[in-house]
Amino acid sequence: MKPFGYVAAIDSEHAVALLAEYGKGAKVLAGGTDLLADLKFSPHPPPDVVVDISRAADLKGIALTDAGLRLGAMVTHSEIVHSPLIAEAAPALAEAAVVIGAVQTRNLGTIGGNLITCVPSMDSGPTLLALDARVTVLGPRGRREMPLSELFVGPRRTSLAFDEILIEIVVPTQNLHKPAAFQKFGLRKGQALALVNAAASFWAPDGVFTEPRIALGAVAPTVIRAPKAEAYLTGRPVSEEAMAEAGRIAATEAKPITDFRASAEYRRDLVAVLVKRALAGAFGRVTPNQKDLAS
Amino acid sequence: MIVTLTVNGELRSASVPPETTLLVMLREHLHLTGAKTGCDVGDCGACTVIVDGLAVNACLMLAAQADGRTVTTIEGLATREGLHPLQKVFEETGALQCGFCGPGVIMTSKALLDHTPEPTPQEIRTALTGNLCRCTGYVKMIEGVQEAAAMMRSPQSPALAGQSPALAAPEQK
């Protein structure tokens, strides 16, 4: 690797102060699994300094707060996989975390890092989007909070300024226990980027799709929602046909590209299948009482 | 910068450039060459070591990130009394052919067995997704991990019993 400096932040305030001090020459290291792999083969000049925020104490931890389920940005994928709190309140998050990379990378990689890297195929994005997650960033101008969707700008581009860091992700209280599921299709089951991934969530009072959310990855410049498919489902009785039709509509909303991993056509077909499966998976998490009403 | 680690129970320090990965520090500064450089981007798992109880790719971690932590490498598994059950079983099942992926596979498996003493074959497969092998294949490794798990669960470990103490005088013929 090319030479660079290293400094570890003890907390988020320290991290922001360090970023202010080093300016654009600084690069934030969260888990490091993407950053280090990039730095090793990058033709570009290295950063002056890498600011390691993985040890910032206030960026850790999974907890229930007044606002909802709070994930510190430095929570690792493994912590999400093994969290009893997540298993209970938002199991789809664990479903998405367990298919990221492999054990070794999940032990290092963080949810914040995954979101900020902002590759279209990220596995953390769709489920959080489907649960209307909100994120908080911290910078020299203070904290600002926004919906997750506003963080994503384009491939490897976020709305974060160079001196800001993502500090937490919150799944709002009203969406805890909302039936949701995540689906991924890669060329292998493990250690593969998603050709397409998808997440869905909805409530099913009286067997009717209510507040449905469908999010897609790897089929657009960023992770996206599928509003037309959501609109189609809203108010419609829960049925397999409706789920399949929502998948077909979502496929028309996807804007996939052809690359060496798959063709756009193949990816679009995958969207239809994965959305249907995600909806079915979410329905599997609907409480028995709601299910009776739906059938 | 000075990085200090507890490696295999010993406190070790080295002065390394900040961009040094944990893998380079272990191999080139501490001369622990058991962890291997296979792909250097976290795909192959040949560099797997255990940091604070978790298996990680040493190539994707800066040495500085591991400062003050506890690191276990393949060199730290065997004791003077005998091999670790995984090492013993991998030898017996023929799970190591060219052996280049072996240290990584064994360390990943050890981290698995530390948390999951009774893994199912599927759990073993999931745990080993980050370890590539080109010669042996995975069947013998999965068998090996299962056998080692059984061995470690039984109080009278047959792997460790009946082994000649390391420093005993050679037998007279």
Place this chain on the structure above:
Amino acid sequence: MAQDLMDRELDVLDKERVAPVETLRRSDEALRLPAVAPPTALPLEPPLVPQVGEQTRAVGLRAQRPDSRNHGLGLTRYIDDIALPGMLFAKIKRAGIASARIKRIDTSRAEAMPGVCAVLVGSEIPVNSFGPSLQDQPLLAHPIVRHAGDGVAAVAAVTEQIAQAAIDAITVEYEPLPGVYDALEALKPESYKVHGGDTNVYASKVIKRGDVEAGFAQAYRIYEGRYYTPGIEHAPMEPFTSIADWDANGRLTIHASIGRITLARCDLARTLAIPISRIRVIGTVVGGNFGGKNEIRHEPVLALLAKKAGRPVKGRFNRVEEFVASTIRHAFHMDYKTGVTKDGRLIARQVRMVLDGGAYCSFSETTLGKACILSTGPYEIPNSLAEGYVVYTNKTTAGSMRGFGAPQVCFAYESQMDEIARDLGIDPVEIRLRNMFREGSMSSTGQVLHSVKVKESLENAVKKFGWEVQS
């Protein structure tokens, strides 16, 4: 007297110089105890290794490799685990362009960098060619680049990081040339000639038995098909790594993860223009070969760098170089034409194959030969004609890989066998049994075969995967 003297000498020896047997044994035992305990465990019980002359029942039993204990302990020293005192690190600049003429190389910035000990370019190499069969590969391309993985300059520096920085500081000006990137295109007369001359074909083979035309004339049906298998990288877990070290007497030692020591020494001796007796190659434990580590690759470059710098030099490929600058399996284009009788007996087969050899020869001839020999499959066919050609293209060099062409032709003839079986309505196992080699069969090369167990193997396999023969 002389005799007395001899006696006295013996007396002295007996009493003072020859230790009693007991003492000998004790000191021998003492020596076995290490003065300093090794970092981990001492070898415990010896691994179970069959002894010479001992009857073993190996088949169906677990086999233990004698080296697996060291592997499991992390004690095996692979090439990258070895460092020599004062060792430098080498990096090779890859062309990154598939077909070009080098107009100018500027190494001045690299040479001026602190820590850089030697810089090498193709134009200064006296014998700038090597190769296990045809010596058509340059150590460093000069002036023609024939594939993107060609080295164009090399640097030895005190760290790998400095060597990489120096490589990045070397600027190369290229004049792009036309290229050819498809084996069938390369056959055409108007195609770009990778090595000049009037053809890209650099090896061919024909194997003939009987008269295929007569066979086709008698056939009930004739099947024709084109089959293609792509190039494949060996992807060994251990990347190519070697160390070159000269001593003061001008003798070269190469430590390398390589499978063919003598071939390596021959090739090095020719390229470096020194007698083979002055070259020692120490093969280290190989971390995966699969045919990709059968020949020298960057070793002569390392040797020249080491000579320039006067220090040992280690070079190691990164994973990207493994893909672009090592060899791969040949991509095969195969045309199969097979004539069969009504009851599914193969009576004539004509095979024409074109191998994509990439930029250099490597083990292409061996691969072509084996592919042609095996192209008729394990089937007795009275009339056969196999023709094969290897062509140069501006792509990664194809070389030896497990089977030397056998898997590629197997894919073609077995695919066609299934097509024939389906078309004739014969069970796919049955059609194979009808045509299979048996005791005394003659292969397409005229070899009479003995101890033929193909039928038993197939029947066993059929039993194991539960295929019911429906004839």
